[in-house]
Amino acid sequence: MSVLNVADPGQLKRIVIIGAGFAGIELVKGLKNSKYQVVIIDRNNYHTFQPLLYQVATGGLESNSIAYPIRRIVKNKQNLFFRMAEVRYINPEHNEIETTRGSINYDYLVLASGSEPNYFSFEKVKDEMLVLKTIPQALDMRSYILQNFESALISLQGDERDELLNIVIVGGGQTGVELAGALAEMKIHILPTDYPELDFSRMNVYIIEAYDKLISSMSERSSEQSLKYLKQLGVSTLLKTRVIDYNGQQVKLDNGHVISSDTVIWTAGVKGSVIKGLDENVYKSNRIIVDRYSRVINYNNIYALGDVATMSTEKYPNGHPMLAMVAIQQAKLLAKNFIRMQKGRPLKIYFYNNKGIMATIGKNKAVVDLPFLHISGIFAWFIWMFIHLIALIGFRNRLVILTDWIWNYLTYDKALRLIIRPYKRN
Numbered sequence: 001m002s003v004l005n006v007a008d009p010g011q012l013k014r015i016v017i018i019g020a021g022f023a024g025i026e027l028v029k030g031l032k033n034s035k036y037q038v039v040i041i042d043r044n045n046y047h048t049f050q051p052l053l054y055q056v057a058t059g060g061l062e063s064n065s066i067a068y069p070i071r072r073i074v075k076n077k078q079n080l081f082f083r084m085a086e087v088r089y090i091n092p093e094h095n096e097i098e099t100t101r102g103s104i105n106y107d108y109l110v111l112a113s114g115s116e117p118n119y120f121s122f123e124k125v126k127d128e129m130l131v132l133k134t135i136p137q138a139l140d141m142r143s144y145i146l147q148n149f150e151s152a153l154i155s156l157q158g159d160e161r162d163e164l165l166n167i168v169i170v171g172g173g174q175t176g177v178e179l180a181g182a183l184a185e186m187k188i189h190i191l192p193t194d195y196p197e198l199d200f201s202r203m204n205v206y207i208i209e210a211y212d213k214l215i216s217s218m219s220e221r222s223s224e225q226s227l228k229y230l231k232q233l234g235v236s237t238l239l240k241t242r243v244i245d246y247n248g249q250q251v252k253l254d255n256g257h258v259i260s261s262d263t264v265i266w267t268a269g270v271k272g273s274v275i276k277g278l279d280e281n282v283y284k285s286n287r288i289i290v291d292r293y294s295r296v297i298n299y300n301n302i303y304a305l306g307d308v309a310t311m312s313t314e315k316y317p318n319g320h321p322m323l324a325m326v327a328i329q330q331a332k333l334l335a336k337n338f339i340r341m342q343k344g345r346p347l348k349i350y351f352y353n354n355k356g357i358m359a360t361i362g363k364n365k366a367v368v369d370l371p372f373l374h375i376s377g378i379f380a381w382f383i384w385m386f387i388h389l390i391a392l393i394g395f396r397n398r399l400v401i402l403t404d405w406i407w408n409y410l411t412y413d414k415a416l417r418l419i420i421r422p423y424k425r426n
Contacts, residue, residue: 004102006081009037015338016040016097016104018087018275019112020047020070023306023327025393027110030335032077035342039106041099043086045070048135049392051324052401054175056138057145058182059416060408063135065400068393087113090277092299097277108301110334111275111288115307115322118271118286127426128248129266132175140423141265145183147419148262149195159260165203166261168251170243171268172209173216174359177226179265180207181361184233189412206236206259208243208251210268215367217321218357222367225376229361248425270322272308284310287319292349294334305330311350320352324391329353360384363409 006014013036017024020042031038049066056063074080085099096105117131130141145167152164167183169176183205192200207214207230213223214230214237230237238253245252251259271286282289282296287310289297294309296302306327310319320326330350337347358380360366366381368374375383385405392398407413 004041004083004085004099004104006039006083006104007037012037012079013107013342014039014105015108015110016106017110017112018042018097019114019308020044020082021050021112021114021306021327022324023114023331024110024112025070025073026328026331027112027305027335028073028080030332031338032074032080034079034335034339036108036338037079037081039081039083039104040070040074041083041085041087041097041104042070043084045082045084047073047393049397050133051388051391053132053135053138054179054182056135057132057141057179058186059142059418060182061401061404062416063139065397065404066392067135068397073393087275090275090302092278092302095301106301108303108338111296111302111304111308112306112327112331113273113275113308115270116273117266118269119266120269122243122246122266125246125248126266128246129170129264131266132179133270139420142416143419143421143423144425145263146417147422149191149198150419152198153195161198162202163249163260163262165198165200166206166259167204167263167265168206168208168259168261169265169267170208171266172207172211172214172237172239173267174357176207176209176265176267177214177230177359177361179267180205180230180235181233181365184230184235185362185412188233190417194417204236204259205234206238206261208238208241208253210240210242212240214239215359217323218359218367219369219374221374222359222369222376225367226359226361229365232365233362270307272310274308278302293337293347294330294350303334305334313352316352323357325355326352358384358387363412 015036015038017040025047028040046067052066055061070082074082085101087099089098119126148164152161155161169180214226242254244254288304290304290309290311294303307322333350356370358368364378364381366384367376368380368383389398
């Protein structure tokens, strides 16, 4: 096998990081002035700010405004390297990983590969549904929804037109709720102007949630307020309801109801994006078991962070929630621990600092859970915007997104309703 060409580290220890998500990027930033050689590997040459993917999918933001080049992060740092490749296998016996571009040795390996959709029993029909984990998927979703509106204009059958107009979101978590709110606002304020020949009173946006509340990770109050906001926007929310089948045209529910829809969006769950090669005992429910130092059990020089890792604590016996804040905090601590390790200092264990969770359901509508305070409405909406703006990487991205948000707020005109590349389901 060919070798992934990276400069000889010489006397430096080499840390290889797999994945340029929140955890991977934060770790690189924490090690940029360290005495390690750091190599970050990702299948894309950019970092994606995933919390705003739904706004790309609904035409509110440009895709490049939520992406940031990885090479811009590592430039001018002699100890930082980036290689664009997909990791296929870990060979821990030889401290080596195999990628699509060749192999590379490591002294320390950090798995920050994130998560992927968990289809549960719907694996066979996954190609019939849309998902929202990457920028290409967001662009595909935008194109597909707009293509269906264009097709509905020339459809002669009423039932077929309803099928093209209806949108079903499976999963009432944060992504599902935010996406439903954005689509509902499009239905009310934008689509009737773009497609005056269509009767949008026949279009329905559905959220189907098996649990008895929306956004189960949030407080009861925030969950109820989210439901209230969605109802105000006309979203049909079905709680304690399960999808039992989907054939590409009809969604069958466990209560006997059938919804005609060509557009089903799956947001019902995620699982760790694990990489093969480690001992079978380290995998648990598609995540990798780590200790309080983020070190993979049974290995001294392999670590895992964020969604792909499960760290059992007294408060979180089944692992921490799969949130960006967890990944960022774990990466910050691991960077400090690598430096402590080099200096022979004792390592620190990880404690999750829950700074809050939030979701937006539309203009002036958001819910925010802080450790000792629950906020909703326009004030929560401004908090949501501020937090997301400062969390973005790059001044240009912040400026572009702020400008787009101001324009959308004043006009309700999402100018990116473009079918740049037509999308066809497999």
